[in-house]
């Protein structure tokens with residue numbers, strides 16, 4: 001018999017977890033949402049344990065944060081060592097080696113021939129905020145173009161760049177000015193109703209027309225895009241779309257910011273997703289899996305651009321904390337030594353075969369898409385009308401959770417299940433999770 005990772009000992013949540021969740025309800029606002037009634041106590045690799053000792057397989061990885069796995073031993077070791085030496089000095093007050101070494105490594109890892117510089121912040125949204133400030137300073141221009149279905153964060157600027165009204169924008173206006181939106185290449189639901197085979201990249205043409213439609217190119221500082229849209233439902237555009245947008249940016253002296261907060265650090269089968277599109281963005285924002293679960297984000301960009309802000313104009317008290325930077329250096333070592341880029345492709349292919357089989361069997365799966373080990377299924381009531389199957393998606397996620405598999409949804413229509421399991425997951429664990437998923441499809445689809 002195959003050894004299983006999932007161990008469910010009590011009802012879910014168990015008695016200790018239930019007590020804790022009651023306190024959570026009492027003292028923590030509902031706006032800080034929870035995916036499931038789960039109170040974690042410890043974790044290792046792809047396994048998460050709750051307060052009652054139930055063990056789950058984690059196909060969410062803290063929403064794309066744990067590409068190297070929960071509590072990767074080398075990350076834990078680096079954190080302990082750094083905490084004993086220096087927890088905080090504030091980089092603005094006293095610089096320290098982990099920040100400098102990490103900046104060097106990420107600048108060199110970033111794709112393209114132009115020399116780069118890197119600064120650090122604490123969250124994905126903060127990285128995007130800083131990237132926008134840097135782009136404005138460098139270009140002396142104020143407008144930003146983002147895309148439909150995008151997600152860039154929950155702060156004022158990043159919320160303004162984000163697409164989904166509920167829950168991200170509803171009631172939070174007015175938004176930051178000078179933000180414009182263009183259609184993204186969501187081929188499954190082509191915004192122009194065309195088939196990819198004969199669309200002639202209408203989305204790129206339409207994108208270029210924004211300068212006639214909404215805002216002159218002379219006033220646009222930057223275009224920001226996710227190379228594979230994350231919260232939008234793992235929308236994975238054709239290479240020509242990303243290359244087309246980059247070309248339009250170049251022709252009009254507009255910077256291109258690639259938001260790799262969710263796609264970075266080997267998730268899509270290359271270190272950064274843009275590598276596969278063969279473009280060199282002017283700025284990359286990244287966070288999530290950068291530091292194995294420690295709060296950290298980075299803005300990596302062409303030297304001249306990154307040096308546009310004057311001393312004191314960017315940064316912050318905690319940005320690039322020594323412990324987080326030490327954890328990130330360990331993450332880079334793991335990705336290199338354990339060949340996680342290759343592994344992301346290998347696991348992605350394996351998973352795609354299983355999901356393809358499910359797609360054949362269950363017509364509720366309208367689309368299977370993604371890159372590397374960043375895959376998702378979009379559920380529809382009818383493959384012709386493509387009406388989103390929102391309730392069934394929730395039933396499937398709930399059923400999987402009851403059976404010990406943690407999953408998360410995505411998509412503007414909330415009908416996508418996305419998979420962000422640690423890339424360090426074993427093949428047996430991957431199969432175990434997919435068996436549970438398939439059983440849930442069999443029950444509800």
Ligand SMILES: Cc1ncc(COP(=O)(O)O)c(C=O)c1O
Nearest residue numbers: 123124125151152153230261262
């Ligand atoms: C592409 C992208 N950008 C920015 C963010 C915001 O990151 P954070 O939640 O760390 O602020 C996210 C978070 O999901 C994201 O996926």
